[in-house]
Amino acid sequence: MRQHHLLSSAVWPACRPWLVLALSITTSGCAVGPDFNTPAPPAVAGYTREPLASPATDHAGPHVAAQHFQPGADVPARWWAAFRSAPLNELIRRSVVHNPTLDAADAAIRIASANALAQRGLFYPQLGANYTAADQQTSNMATQQGPADPAQSRYTLHTAQLTISFVPDLWGQNLRSVESLEAQTEQAQFQLEAAYLTLTTNVVTAAIQEASLRGQIAATERIIKIERDILGILKNQLQAGQAAQVDVLTQQTALAQVEQTLPPLQKQLAIQRDLLTALAGQFSADEINERFDLQHLALPRNLPISLPATLVAQRPDVRAAEANLHAASALVGVAIAARLPNITLSANPGSSAFKAAELFTPGTLFYIVAGSATATVFDGLTLYHRQKSAEAGLDQAGALYRQAVITALQNVADSLRSLQADARAVQAAIKAEDSARATLDIVQKQLSLGQISQVTVLNAQQAYLNTAIARVQAEATRLTDTAALFMALGGGWPAACTTPVWRDCVLSDGRRDTVRTADAAPR
Numbered sequence: 001m002r003q004h005h006l007l008s009s010a011v012w013p014a015c016r017p018w019l020v021l022a023l024s025i026t027t028s029g030c031a032v033g034p035d036f037n038t039p040a041p042p043a044v045a046g047y048t049r050e051p052l053a054s055p056a057t058d059h060a061g062p063h064v065a066a067q068h069f070q071p072g073a074d075v076p077a078r079w080w081a082a083f084r085s086a087p088l089n090e091l092i093r094r095s096v097v098h099n100p101t102l103d104a105a106d107a108a109i110r111i112a113s114a115n116a117l118a119q120r121g122l123f124y125p126q127l128g129a130n131y132t133a134a135d136q137q138t139s140n141m142a143t144q145q146g147p148a149d150p151a152q153s154r155y156t157l158h159t160a161q162l163t164i165s166f167v168p169d170l171w172g173q174n175l176r177s178v179e180s181l182e183a184q185t186e187q188a189q190f191q192l193e194a195a196y197l198t199l200t201t202n203v204v205t206a207a208i209q210e211a212s213l214r215g216q217i218a219a220t221e222r223i224i225k226i227e228r229d230i231l232g233i234l235k236n237q238l239q240a241g242q243a244a245q246v247d248v249l250t251q252q253t254a255l256a257q258v259e260q261t262l263p264p265l266q267k268q269l270a271i272q273r274d275l276l277t278a279l280a281g282q283f284s285a286d287e288i289n290e291r292f293d294l295q296h297l298a299l300p301r302n303l304p305i306s307l308p309a310t311l312v313a314q315r316p317d318v319r320a321a322e323a324n325l326h327a328a329s330a331l332v333g334v335a336i337a338a339r340l341p342n343i344t345l346s347a348n349p350g351s352s353a354f355k356a357a358e359l360f361t362p363g364t365l366f367y368i369v370a371g372s373a374t375a376t377v378f379d380g381l382t383l384y385h386r387q388k389s390a391e392a393g394l395d396q397a398g399a400l401y402r403q404a405v406i407t408a409l410q411n412v413a414d415s416l417r418s419l420q421a422d423a424r425a426v427q428a429a430i431k432a433e434d435s436a437r438a439t440l441d442i443v444q445k446q447l448s449l450g451q452i453s454q455v456t457v458l459n460a461q462q463a464y465l466n467t468a469i470a471r472v473q474a475e476a477t478r479l480t481d482t483a484a485l486f487m488a489l490g491g492g493w494p495a496a497c498t499t500p501v502w503r504d505c506v507l508s509d510g511r512r513d514t515v516r517t518a519d520a521a522p523r
Contacts, residue, residue: 031172032340033333034394036179036326041309042405046071047413052305055423062430064423065299067482069416073304075314077492077506080204082300083479087290091280092203093507098281099199105192106502112188116181122174125166132159133356160359161350161366168345173337180330187323189498193316196506197491199279204483206276211292212476213269219468220262226440227255227461233448247454254458258465294475300482303419306489311412312405315490321397321404328390328397335387341375411488415481422478429471436464 046052054068076082080092096102137154169175231251237243274284282288312318349367351359358364376383443460446452497505 030170031175031333032336033172033176034329036183036329039322039325039401041312042409044308044409047305047308047409047416052416053420055420057423057427061427062434064427064430066301067299067419067423068302069305070302071305072307073302074310075304075306075486075489075492077494079486079492080200080483082298083204084298085207085292085296087292088204088207088297091207091276091288091290092200095199095203095280096196096503096507099279100281101195101199102192102503105188105195109185109188109192112181112185116178116185119174119178119181122167122177123169125164128163130159130161130163130350133157134159155354157352157354158356158359159350159352161348164347164349166345168343170343171337171340173334176330176333176337180327180334183323183327183330187320187327190316190320190323192502193491193493194320196493197316197487200491201483201487203276203279205480206272206279207290207292208297208476208479208483210269210272210276211294211297211479212472213265213272214291214293215472215476216469217262217265217269219472220258220265220465223258223461223465223468224255224262226444226464227251227258230444230447230457230461231255233444234454237450242450250454250458254461258461294472294479297479299479303482303485304489305412305416308409311408311490314493315408316493318401318404318408318490321401325394325397325401328394332387332390332394335383335390339376339383339387341373344372344374346370346372408488408490412485415485415488418481419478419485422474422481426471426474426478429467429474433464433467433471436460436467440464 052069052071055066057064057066078089081089133156135154135156231248234243234248234251238245238248273287276290277284277286277288280288306314347367347369349365351361351364352366353359353361353364440460440463443452443457447457494506
């Protein structure tokens with residue numbers, strides 16, 4: 001303890017003025033370059049030129065479940081709960097827990113955060129320790145007086161010292177570097193939110209597509225049964241001499257053509273199941289147990305529509321573009337500071353003795369305190385062009401941010417217009433299917449009485465097949481476009497979910513994801 005005290009008492013008086021100078025320079029320094037300001041929200045009040053109107057249908061047509069836009073309402077955190085499907089909720093939960101894409105995005109946040117913390121270390125003096133033990137023997141040839149061997153001297157020197165260096169952040173170069181890295185950490189956080197939103201939306205749309213394929217397969221199988229019944233009627237009429245052989249063959253061809261459309265649908269269904277399994281973070285051999293059909297996916301009726309100013313503050317891709325703009329702004333300051341003079345302060349206190357036990361005793365202590373100033377005089381305009389590159393990068397980031405905002409508003413507008421058209425499309429599809437089915441029923445009855453031609457039968461069958469498939473596709477498209485609207489609005493990532501256990505946070509948040517029974521209805 002006494003030895004350490006001797007070192008401190010010897011070095012501190014000499015180092016104190018330098019440390020005071022370093023502290024005063026650091027605290028009085030400035031940060032060059034532009035200060036980042038959050039961009040102003042878009043100066044628009046809505047997403048369409050005309051006032052926003054909820055999807056409307058023809059009151060004289062078939063009944064279609066209505067949807068209502070709610071301008072200014074918040075998007076629920078678990079927006080997919082509006083589809084009222086317990087299997088869907090469970091599949092999304094497992095996907096969020098096990099999908100590797102989210103693990104990769106989470107690791108990217110840790111990487112960016114660690115880089116920012118590492119850069120912060122340059123705010124402090126850098127301290128190193130060194131110990132050297134050297135055994136030396138010198139030649140005394142120059143002092144030789146006779147033929148005898150010259151006497152030589154040999155000794156061991158022990159040296160222990162500290163190396164202290166400090167570069168005051170005069171122009172805020174390190175401050176701007178930290179600012180840029182922390183902005184990159186924010187960008188990684190928003191990219192995680194974007195990956196989460198994309199994953200949940202993909203699961204919903206994939207489930208809807210599976211339900212659509214099941215509906216198309218069911219409609220096709222229903223048509224196949226009808227065509228087989230008609231073929232049986234024609235065969236009976238052929239035996240009774242009331243139908244021609246060509247009529248039977250024509251019906252057999254029509255039946256085969258419909259049966260030919262079934263395997264591709266079954267193939268698409270199998271591939272869709274593989275996709276859902278992969279989204280859940282499972283191998284294809286470990287296929288998910290959940291099954292989806294249109295009858296068990298309710299249509300969300302009340303759709304929250306965030307205001308444009310809220311959208312840009314919530315949508316993760318826009319926030320990521322804003323964080324990228326912030327990082328680019330800070331890099332301009334880094335480039336400017338690199339062109340300005342810098343000061344380096346250093347100190348090397350230590351002790352040197354012939355024996356290790358004598359280290360830090362009186363008379364063995366030493367120190368070196370130095371300060372240096374450096375400035376670039378000529379570098380072929382290297383630093384100048386690096387600054388220009390950083391400024392161009394800021395312009396690029398600004399343009400990308402503006403494009404992200406424009407695209408976000410376009411996505412919402414597209415989804416709104418799609419839903420407005422979807423309601424009319426579903427109503428028209430139902431009307432066409434009902435009419436085709438009624439026509440086919442009449443044709444079947446007339447065929448059994450031998451009062452109708454085979455061409456009329458074929459036309460009725462084909463019309464019913466087309467309209468039945470179209471109705472299923474129209475209903476699925478309406479569900480898919482509803483999910484696309486939630487995605488375009490940025491989902492509902494809870495603001496408090498920034499902890500390392502964000503999965504528990506987003507999956508257990510119940511304040512904003514309550515969906516009333518009246519909010520969803522059959523299509």
